[in-house]
Amino acid sequence: MEMQLDTLPKLLKRNFERWGNREIAFRDKDYGLWNEYTWKDVYENVKYFSLGLLSLGLKPGERAAIIGDNEPQWYWSSFAIQAARGITVALFTDAIPDEIQYIVEHSDSKFIIARDQEQVDKILAVYDKLPKVEKIIWWYWKGMRKYEQSFITSYEQVKELGKKYEESHPKAFEKNIDAAKGEETANIFYTSGTTGLPKGAIITHRSLIGSAESTLTLFDLTQKDNILCYLPPAWVGEAFFTTVPHLVMGAKLNTLEEPETIFHDIYEITPNMILGGPRQWEGWVSKIRAKIEEAGGLEKLVYKMLMPMALKVGKAIEEGEKLPLWRRILHWFVDLILLQAIRDKLGLTKCRFAITAGSVTGTDTMAFMNSIGVRLRQVYGSTEGGMISGHRSDSILTRTIGPPLPGVEVRVSGDGEIMIRSPYLFSGYHKNQDAYEKTVRNAWWYSGDAGTIDEQGHLIYMDRVTELAQLSSGEKYAPQWIESSLRFSQYIKDAITVGEGKECVTAIINMDYENVGRWAERNHLTYTTYTDLSQKPEVSKLVREDIDRVNKQLTPMTRIRKYVLLHKEFDP
Template sequence: MARKRNQKTTPEFADVARYDTFPKLLAHNARAFGSEVVMREKEFGIWNEFTFADYQHKVRRYALGLRAMGIARGDCVGLLGANRPEWVWGEVAAHAIGATSLGVYKDVLGEEAAYLITYAGITAILCEDEEQVDKLLELGDQIPTVRVIVYCDPRGMRKYDDPRLISEEDLCRKGEALDRAEPGLYDAEVEKGSGEDVSILCTTSGTTSKPKLAMLQSGPFLRHCLDYLNADPKCPGDDYVSVLPLPWIMEQVYVIGQQLIARNIINFVEDEETTMADLREIGPTFVLLAPRVWESIAAEVRARMMDSTRFKQLMFKWGMSIGKKAAAEKRRSWFADFILFRALRDRYGFSFLTSAATGGAAMGPETFKFFHAMGVPLKQLYGQTELAGAYTIHRNDDIDPETVGTAFDQSALRIDDPDEEGVGEIVGRSQGMFLGYYQNQEATDADKRDGWLYTGDAGYINTSNGHLVVIDRVKDLANTSAGVRFSPQYIENKLKFSAFVAEAVILGRDLPYLSAMICIRWSIVSKWAEQKNISFTNYTNLSAQPEVYALLRDEVERVNETLPEAQRIRKFLLLYKELDPDDGELTRTRKVRRGVIAEKYAREIEAIYAGRDAIDVDTTITFQDGSTARIQTTLRVETLLPPDDPAGRQAAE
């Protein structure tokens, strides 16, 4: 697809005080900038473009179609599927007729979907394709509130005869018929909407229990998006590739709120497997990727160097050293760019980036420094769903890899009950402050007090630059039985900088010393094993190989060298499977559910601290399609620092 790159460098922000809902702002943009391209979707290798006029046309048809199907003001419309233009059109259409919207993660299991649908009282749900429809139909009478199921992809749908089903095409026909019958209905419904109406129900991360639903109003949400844009400006025509799931609050900010205000272009990739190739084709101006994605890119770069010649490996090491030194001095090295980073940025589609962000979970400083050395203008964000997403960010001339930056102009934060080191609970507020948790006043009163959100996160303000430093969840900060205080997340992030580590869980709360359970990064370790002529059959078998244990031992020892002696990892084992959201071990945004881990792997944890060298495992795992597999293996416990060595004694004293 031949296209001109955006030449605009001056932001143009819409008046969110006047246009205080998504449908009002869309109608304004369609009138004033109807021919501007605002979305692209790749399908069958071709990028299809949509203008503001197309956007408005689709939303109008969707909204009136839903109205014709009996969906009215006060109802809730669900959205289930991958990131697609239809999702965005469906969400804005729901708001146009006074309904609320709730995004459901596409890989959600049936039980989770049933909980969210019935809890929110969803009456209509927009699905991507047959896979998502199957998920709903299998729930049967567990979702009695659902009256309408709209599917966008008709392939495979002819065999169904459920009366709730309707195709997107037929929904639009119903909308067109109602528009002809009542030509002023859509505009009247949009005008009835107020920025103070609850428009979005957004799931919280749910690290300790089932997710709560934060009630967000479109007016405060848009004002907060504008506050974000003032801190990190975007220009009309800037390109963004939508990668993170749309139910997540930050993707709502970027794809819907900021897009309507700043008129940038949202690009939807063809498939999850083609993400990096599609991203390179677009060459976006700004990106938002989760820490795990940045970590996997960094791991892939280092893994590719394993396949390179000795000369290229030396050049990479040299260039990276020069690049890191230059980044630390807040400059770019033209020489490192020439020999290494220019080609590297081009390979991943980062050549035109003016802004890059990460959020949703903590990122280790080593990963952050890696990308700054590479010339990627990466910034860390911090926020919560309840505050409409991020409200702190690094500014262009004020980057610190150990922090998450400073608050937006119209946002604020403070540290409550700090200890002698200044560490306490982070309390924040923003213009996008949620109204409360849906049907959960008790939780609302616990978290929202006097206009502030009590986040449950531990952190402190860096006195030298005023930046916020986030350490961990308050409840996750732990002490060993010897009184050594540590942050599991901090050490886990250090481990995950290794190309060979996909996930790690640090143990040690109320126990004599720290240990780790580690998941290998299959794509990298399997390649490494093939190069070393190590035979293996699957993930479980590979993770049990002695050579793999030796490889990971080196990685853990490297991390130990950067930690105080009392906080060093003394033992570790390699898990027989990857941690999985479907098993409840991670949230949908890939945060560790420590309570689930402690319960599910209690036998393995007990064996580590009982001094055993090996653990026999005989268990069954269930895949997303319902099939099961039996796993029989022996986990080896690797001892790095015996508890009776000098460092171990120091930790126990």
């Protein structure tokens, strides 16, 4: 009978037994060459490093911290810690010595595993203040030969200790894996600490696997697929979308040579799934536009002729419009002539799952990616709440973050705060029970995010609750969300809302002169200047339609009741 696959090391063991040397598990680029590792390679690295940690004294429930880039040794070290029934504490690579000291000290980490000299030096700067740290273990050799301290050792040396340990403790690795339970802690992820010192969220194996499996109901990932692995391992989203799906489905992880080589490496990888934040996707759009500017005359001409057609389709897709047959045929032609080449240059020809998370991605970026045939899908989750919602392939509404995932319940409190009840919630804050009890009440986690649920059951993220404004009635509303929703219109260039302490919300609006001008010409509306056009009743009615669109997504008390269409643009 197959054992219950409720921990990450159990999944790793299953994959090793299933695929061994027959399938590639991990690819890493170094000095321009791709190094491939089978499931057997991964398993043996994890096994002997884990046994080495046992020989150094790591006990169940103890912590070990890791700081370094996305490289095989990072992930193998983490799996090894967990296989020893220890807990991984992930640090961001740009953490300064004081931040390292706080997290390592607060988590009571026994070992620190660091990539290279740069990270080791940061640790040494505060090492005297970390009496509980017994070993610093590095995995990249460059610059490390000069260190002679007895508490500094290498990844390979720890593996050798593990091989010796196995001789006197046969099957210790396998016994540890089999004995572990899903409710045991896998990781402590430290939040950003925007409202004070970072808090360590305790995440169990069951929560990580459950969140990933729930998310995979949106994406039919397979063992043959390639996952791009480049986001910080200290961010829980990286685990949900790369590390854990890699173990659950057996998909291949692919890491970059350097952050600066991302576009070239993606071209070589041609990944099937990419997760990025708004900044990453905006970078892709900027790269496309820069490439076009560098292109020759004919290529640039083709782009300028055909891209507007593609963008119209992207906008229509974004707004949920059903395209007529003639438009679909035209888009197929544009795709054949132009868009396939763009996707090929970006390495996105095989990308079936383009995912954006972290914060709401701009509508222009979403529309552009849609226009080139890369369907961006928004997902929503958090360190404490796990994965919460996401777009299904047949229901992508740009202004939402999708319906709740299987097993996840979502409510909105009377104050407009998003509340989550889920089997994948975090288990508490390390050494901070008071903070946990403030955010989790009656099994519901209060997210601190403001939002609403639309008629189709999609969750709409508005802002942080602390950023809400309040009407004189006490009703709260989200100024930034309303303003960005208004700017979503092609006819509104900018908008400001006023309502704090007032009876209702009022919008001050700048029209988009170029787009409204084109609309006026199509509708045979004559005008002379910006001021003249902005004061036309027909234009006011046009803007009113967009206000009505936004109001449909707001509660009755927070809807825009008054608006002013300015006769001139806002000052820059």
